[in-house]
Each structure stands twice: as C-alpha cells, then as structure tokens.
Amino acid sequence: MAKRTSKPQAQPDPGSIALPATGDFQAEVARWLAHLKSERRLSPKTLEAYERDLRQCIGFLAEHWGKPVSLASFAGIEATDVRAFMASRRSHDVAGRSLMRALAGLRSFGRFLEREGKGKVGALSAIRAPKISKSLPKPLAVSAARHLTEAEIRAGEDRPPWIWARDAAVMALLYGSGLRISEALGLARRDIPEPGRGDVITVTGKGNKTRMVPVLQAVLDAVQDYIAQCPYELSPDKPVFVGARGGPLSPRIIQLTMERLRGALGLPDSATPHALRHSFATHLLSRGGDLRAIQELLGHASLSTTQIYTGIDAERLMDVYQSAHPRA
Template structure:
C-alpha cells in the first residue's frame, strides 16, 4: 500500500495505547492523501473514533490496545451507538460514525493488523426522510411572477419561461423532471383544456389538472420563445433551443429566494411540496392529493405532506359512515 511522503505524527490518546494511536494516525493520513476526503469529513471521522475509544476505555476499564480493538464484539459497538443515541445524536450522525469505524476497521485489515468483524455485523441506523419545508402561499406565487426578475440582464422570454415552469410546479404539483419532460402537444392552450398528461416515476402516466392562469403563462412564453417548438418536441427549451436543464430552474430559484428573503429550503421540489401542503390545509382529500402527486402508496403522501396522526384521526372521525 502506498503511503504519503509527509511525516506522520502520532496522535496522542489517553484512552488508547501507542500502537492503536499510530494506526489511527496512519489511517487519517491515508484518507487525506489517497482517498482525498475533505478536511471536515476527516475531522468528523477522527472525532467519532476518539469518542468510540473513550467509551471503550470506560466500558472495559482499561486503555484500548490494537489487539483489543481488533477483537471488538458486536455488543460493544451496539453499546457505543446506544450511548451516542442517548446523547440525542441523530441518525445521520450515527451513520457517519459507523461509516468511520468501518473505514478504520478495513484499514487495519488491509494492513494485516486484524479483522474487526463486529463492525460489519451492525446494521446502519435508520434515517427519517428529510423533506423541504413548504413555502408560504404568497411567496410561492411570487416565484411565478416574471416581473420579480425585471432587473436581470436576460432576455424577457427567459423570464417568461422560468415563471411558467415554476407556476406549473406549484400549480399542478409536478416534479421538475415531469414539467421539463412535457411535449408541446401535451399542453393545451388557454380555454381549450384544463388537464395535462405527465409521465412520472416508473414511466407511469397520470392526468393532472392545470389552472388557466398557468396555461396563460405558458402561452405567453411560447409566443415569445425565439426557437421553434414542434409539437413532438419539449415545450420548455434552453437558451440554445435544446431541452431545458433542471439546473437552470434550480439556479433561478436560488437567485429569487435571495431577493424574496427565503431560506435555502426554497427549491423547485419545495414548490411541489407546497402544492400538496396548501391543498391539504384547505381541506383537500388525502387520496386525491395522492393521485395528483403520482404516489403509489398513501403512506408516501402522508410523509410527503407532513400530515400528523391527529390529522388522520380527524379525517377518520369526520368521514367514517358510522361516526
């Protein structure tokens, strides 16, 4: 194994003997020089391993030797993880700690210093789904206002395009990939229809209502667009006429949320989340929202819209025929 030419300074640990401290130093040097991990990741891995060694030192009543660490048992690792969880450490931090310990264990094995089999026997902690916070109704509407970008040095048709896309995300609850995947022929003109057919995950299609004012914004954009928009081609195109990249809309929202004083959580996906949340807050039916979002499972919609158990019980109590 190739080592960095930089001199290695052994990390001094009160809870570990010299041999284990030296191997920890060499492991961090390997991660920095050969794996090129970021300084923050290295710092977190080192901190997690120090915390584990400090725990084991107290748990076993003695300093941790290289031989003792290699003989680590699954129950020891579980006890450490339980201690960390008792300190109110979240699932992501626990997962990172376990990943760091496993990395160190693999390093020791490659170096011929022993096999820490207990680390691979531990299941990674579950992490709750992280969802964007809904954007307030007034702010969500302003994302679809082309006048919000009047000071930018961009062609007006681009303002109109971005406003139409964001109005569609919020007005119909589409994923950004679904909106940008629409063909010109998929979108009716104002007054000629109020439904679009979108292709979602798993190549499944569904019918989604679309507001007339959203169709008007799309019509304004198509009238201004300098590029040809054939019926079978994408309705939303970039500056050179190719299909619009999601990154362009993401960057647009980054600029706008700064102007509107909104947090980093205001993303294109947050507009879809806001669509569902605002419908629900106004008495929308959970099953109907499930269909609109294209979720195969109602439980997915429940998590996605942030519904709590009390809300479900309220729906049950008011809607059950034998109430």
C-alpha cells in the same frame, strides 16, 4: 529534438469496470439490470443507484472473503456479512435512506436469482432495514410561492424577457400542479392544451408511469405566454421548455434561477424547485384537500408517501395553538 508528451489516459466508465466476481455471476448481474430496465421500467437514476450499490457490495464481499464472489458464495451469504457491509458503508457517512435503498437493491437481485433458479439468498430478508430520520418537507408560504411564479419579479435581470416568462411558467407548473421538475421539463409541446381546449395535461412520472393532472387557467396562461414569446420553433413532439440556445432546458437552470430568487425575496435555503411541489400538497391539504386525491395528483405509488404532509399540517396547527391559546 521535440520532447514526447504522453497523452492522458481516459478514465474508465464505472459501468464498464469488471466486478471482482466470477463470469457467471457477472452475467446474472447484467441480466438483472436489463430486467429492471425493460420489465420493471425503473428510472435511469434508480437503475444507476442499484447498480452502484451492488458493485459496492460485491467489492466489499470480495475483500471480506478474500476471493471473487460467485453465485454459490453469494447464495450462501450470512446475515453477519450483510451487516458488515452496511456498517462499512455507514462508516463512510452514508445516510440511512441510502443504506435502505442499497438493501432494497440487494434484495431485488436476490429475488431475481431465486426466480432464475440460481440459488436462494435467505440472509437478505433476515436483515432489518436501517432506521431513517423522517424529516418533514419544508413548504413555502403562499405569498412566496405565488411570487416565484410571476415573471415580473425577474424584470431586473439581464436576460431576454422570454426567459423570464419561461422560468415563471416552469415554476407555475411546479406549484400550480405539483409536478416534479423532471416532469415539467419532460412535457412536449403537444402536451400543452391550446387556449380554450382543455385544462388537463398528461404527465410522465417515475417509472414512465403516466397520470392526468388538472392545470389552473393561470398556469396555462403563463405557459402560453412563454410559448408566444419563445424565439424558437417548438415542434409538437419536442420539449416545450428550451434553453437559451434552443436545446432541452436543463433542471440546473431552474435551480440556479431559484437560487437567485431566494436572495431577491429573502427566502431560506430550503426554498428549492422541489419545495414548490411540497407547497402544492401542503396548501391543498391545509384547505381541506382529500389525501387520496393529493396522492393521485402527486403521482405517489403509496398513500404513506403522501401522509408526510399530514405531519406538516398537524405541526402548523400546534404552532397556531401555542401562539393563540390564552393558556398555552
């Protein structure tokens, strides 16, 4: 007689797990998430993080209070309850930046409930945001950044030349135009100007916001060189950068490429694809670039985000002073 084997049970999708909360509360959570997606146009990753943070908070409060969370109980939340949740998360080694995001998400949900007439959650605004350590970005040296955009340094790899050209083109966009990796890989074929027909691209950044970004001729040449070698037909409305099998290129492929190049060029672990964006801003600033212009190029919503690069520049000036001044 054949032995019966039980099929492994599928793991539930985290987004489908019911909250330890009343039905009307769960309905408002669903409406809030829909509002963030359709009207606030938050990125999928931010939306996922906000939902996860709220679920963790509701799970904690249900256990903390010993009953499911309702709209009435959430509206009556006290500052001590919020602090207890934050302390619980910190005990699990959650960093200050993640705690700050969690608090921002809870406040967003509280404001949504207030606008919908479901109660005012006053305690959330009374909580001071957690302190976060400000770590300066780690840009690359100019020579290292340039090497990463050259296809020739990949010539020893056992991969087709068009892939060398592709990776070099992506790196060139990150360093030459300061794009995020998601922005570079999100470019469609029609977004790339034809030779002699422009030097500006339209980039879709965070929150689906678009901006115009100038592109150096050397960067356009690198992208056109890849397009000319690519063995796949690149449709106008499809991603211009494709993987080895012709599908959309994964950011992980570029990250792995950078890991290989770090070893070849003797670069530190901080040399990541995003470090090329940091290098773009830092090198512009060190050569007299206007901070507000750099803010526009990077697509930062706030100038304070861009101002972190002034800290790098000041730090470099002090290094030069300490090493060069005869009385230092």
